[in-house]
Amino acid sequence: MAGKREQNREQNRQALIGAVLDSVAEKGISETSVSEIIQRAGLSRGMIHLHFGGKDNLVHAAAHHSSEEYYDGLEALLQTAGDSPQERIEMIVRGDLSERVLNRRNVNIWYAFRGESRNRKAIAEHSDTRDGRLRGMIHNAFSRIVREAGTPDASGAARDATHGTLALLEGMWTDFLLHPDRFDREEAARIIFRFLAAMFPAHFSLKGAVRPQQEKGAAPAAPAVSAP
Amino acid sequence: MAGKREQNREQNRQALIGAVLDSVAEKGISETSVSEIIQRAGLSRGMIHLHFGGKDNLVHAAAHHSSEEYYDGLEALLQTAGDSPQERIEMIVRGDLSERVLNRRNVNIWYAFRGESRNRKAIAEHSDTRDGRLRGMIHNAFSRIVREAGTPDASGAARDATHGTLALLEGMWTDFLLHPDRFDREEAARIIFRFLAAMFPAHFSLKGAVRPQQEKGAAPAAPAVSAP
DNA sequence: ATTAAAAATGGACAATCGTCCATCAAAATC
DNA sequence: GATTTTGATGGACGATTGTCCATTTTTAAT
Numbered sequence: 001m002a003g004k005r006e007q008n009r010e011q012n013r014q015a016l017i018g019a020v021l022d023s024v025a026e027k028g029i030s031e032t033s034v035s036e037i038i039q040r041a042g043l044s045r046g047m048i049h050l051h052f053g054g055k056d057n058l059v060h061a062a063a064h065h066s067s068e069e070y071y072d073g074l075e076a077l078l079q080t081a082g083d084s085p086q087e088r089i090e091m092i093v094r095g096d097l098s099e100r101v102l103n104r105r106n107v108n109i110w111y112a113f114r115g116e117s118r119n120r121k122a123i124a125e126h127s128d129t130r131d132g133r134l135r136g137m138i139h140n141a142f143s144r145i146v147r148e149a150g151t152p153d154a155s156g157a158a159r160d161a162t163h164g165t166l167a168l169l170e171g172m173w174t175d176f177l178l179h180p181d182r183f184d185r186e187e188a189a190r191i192i193f194r195f196l197a198a199m200f201p202a203h204f205s206l207k208g209a210v211r212p213q214q215e216k217g218a219a220p221a222a223p224a225v226s227a228p
Numbered sequence: 229m230a231g232k233r234e235q236n237r238e239q240n241r242q243a244l245i246g247a248v249l250d251s252v253a254e255k256g257i258s259e260t261s262v263s264e265i266i267q268r269a270g271l272s273r274g275m276i277h278l279h280f281g282g283k284d285n286l287v288h289a290a291a292h293h294s295s296e297e298y299y300d301g302l303e304a305l306l307q308t309a310g311d312s313p314q315e316r317i318e319m320i321v322r323g324d325l326s327e328r329v330l331n332r333r334n335v336n337i338w339y340a341f342r343g344e345s346r347n348r349k350a351i352a353e354h355s356d357t358r359d360g361r362l363r364g365m366i367h368n369a370f371s372r373i374v375r376e377a378g379t380p381d382a383s384g385a386a387r388d389a390t391h392g393t394l395a396l397l398e399g400m401w402t403d404f405l406l407h408p409d410r411f412d413r414e415e416a417a418r419i420i421f422r423f424l425a426a427m428f429p430a431h432f433s434l435k436g437a438v439r440p441q442q443e444k445g446a447a448p449a450a451p452a453v454s455a456p
Numbered sequence: 457a458t459t460a461a462a463a464a465t466g467g468a469c470a471a472t473c474g475t476c477c478a479t480c481a482a483a484a485t486c
Numbered sequence: 487g488a489t490t491t492t493g494a495t496g497g498a499c500g501a502t503t504g505t506c507c508a509t510t511t512t513t514a515a516t
Binding site: 237274 | 491
C-alpha cells in the first residue's frame with residue numbers, strides 16, 4: 001500500500017506543482033500568487049509552507065519538475081531512435097519540434113521562467129543543466145559524424161554544428177511563442193535540416209537523416225522515404 | 229527654448245522610463261515595483277500616475293521605448309551598409325550580435341518582457357511589430373538574392389533563409405542570456421554565415437558577405453577591406 | 457478503544473503593492 | 487508684481503502579498 005499517509009502527501013505535493021505550472025502557463029509568473037496556487041490545487045493556504053517551506057521553493061520545484069519532464073520525454077524518444085548519429089540528431093530535432101514537446105503550455109512556462117531566471121539562481125541552474133545535457137547529447141552525435149565524414153577541423157565543426165542546431169531550435173521555439181497559430185513544424189524541421197545538409201551532405205538531406213551507407217565503394221542503400 | 233515647463237515634463241517622463249528599464253534589467257519584472265521605480269528616478273510617488281496614468285502604462289511605454297531603440301539602432305547601421313543585399317544581411321547579423329545591441333542589459337530586458345508578453349497585449353504587440361519590421365528587411369534582401377542567384381523555388385528559398393536567419397539570431401540571443409561570459413560573437417556570426425553560405429554560396433562565405441561581382445565578364449571591383 | 461503522530465486547515469499578521477488626491481511649488485500669463 | 491495654470495509632492499488608502507501558527511482532522515501505532 002505504501003502507506004496512505006505518504007501517498008496523500010506526495011499527491012498533494014504534485015497537485016501544488018501542477019497548479020503552479022498551470023497558473024504560470026495561463027497567467028504568467030507575476031499573477032501566480034499563493035492564493036492562485038492553492039485555489040487551483042484545491043488545498044489550504046498552509047500547504048505550501050508545510051510541504052515546500054515557502055512559495056519560492058515551490059516555484060523552484062515546479063521549474064525543476066517541468067525541466068525533468070522535458071528531458072525525460074526527449075530521452076525516451078532517443079531510445080526509439082536508430083543507432084546512427086544522424087538518426088539521433090533527427091530524432092532530437094523532430095522531438096523538440098513535436099506537438100508533445102513544443103506546445104503553448106510548455107513554451108509559455110519555459111519563457112516565463114527564463115524571464116525570471118536571472119533573479120532566481122535555482123531556476124537558472126536547471127535551465128542550464130537541461131541545456132547542458134541536451135548539448136552533450138547533440139555534441140556526441142556530431143562528434144561521431146565529423147569523424148565519419150573526415151571533416152577537416154573536426155572539433156570545430158562538431159562545435160559549430162552543435163551550437164547552430166541548438167540556436168536554430170531555440171529560435172524555432174521563440175517563433176512558436178510569438179506566433180503559435182502560423183507556426184509550421186514541417187517548415188521548421190526543413191530549415192534545420194537545410195543547415196545540417198549544408199554542413200554534412202553525406203549525413204543529412206532536407207528530409208532529415210540520411211541512412212548510414214556502406215563505408216567504402218558499395219552502392220548507396222535504398223533511400224528510406226524518397227521515391228514518389 | 230521650447231518652454232522650461234514642457235522640457236522638464238519630458239525629462240521626467242524619460243527618467244521614469246529609464247528607471248523602469250534599469251530595474252527590469254537588474255532586478256527583473258517581478259521586483260520592479262512603483263517604489264523601486266520612483267526611487268531610481270529620484271522622483272515622487274505621484275509622477276507615474278500623473279504622466280502615464282498608472283504603472284502598467286509606464287511599463288508599456290518602457291517596452292515601446294526599448295523596442296524603438298533597438299530598431300532605430302539597427303536601421304542606422306543599415307544606412308551605412310553597402311547596397312548589395314548580402315551586405316545588408318551581413319550588417320544586420322553583425323549589428324544584432326554587436327556589443328551595442330547584444331549586451332546583458334538589453335538581453336535581460338528583452339527576455340523579461342517576453343516572459344510576460346502573453347499577459348500584456350501591448351507589450352506583445354511591440355515585440356511583434358519589431359520582429360515584423362526586421363523580418364521584412366531581411367526578407368527583402370533575400371528576395372533580391374534568390375532572384376540574382378536564380379534559385380529554383382525562389383519564394384520558398386527566400387522564406388526559408390529569412391526564417392532560418394531570424395531563428396539563428398534568436399538562438400544566439402538566448403545563448404548570450406544563459407552564458408554571457410563564454411559567449412563568442414565571432415563564433416556566433418560564423419555559424420550564421422555557414423548557414424547562409426550553404427544556401428547561397430555565391431553571396432556568402434564563412435567570413436560574411438561576398439562582394440557583388442560584375443554580372444558578366446569584367447574584373448571584380450577592388451575589395452573594400454580584404455587584402456592585408 | 458485509546459493514544460501518539462502527522463498532516464491539513466484557515467485565519468491572523470506585518471509588509472508591500474499600486475492608486476489617488478489634497479497640498480505645495482514653480483512657471484507662464486496677464 | 488499679481489494671478490492663473492500646470493507640474494510635482496508625499497502621505498493615506500484599501501487591496502493583496504507571502505508567512506506562520508494555533509487548531510482540527512486524519513492516519514498509524516498501541
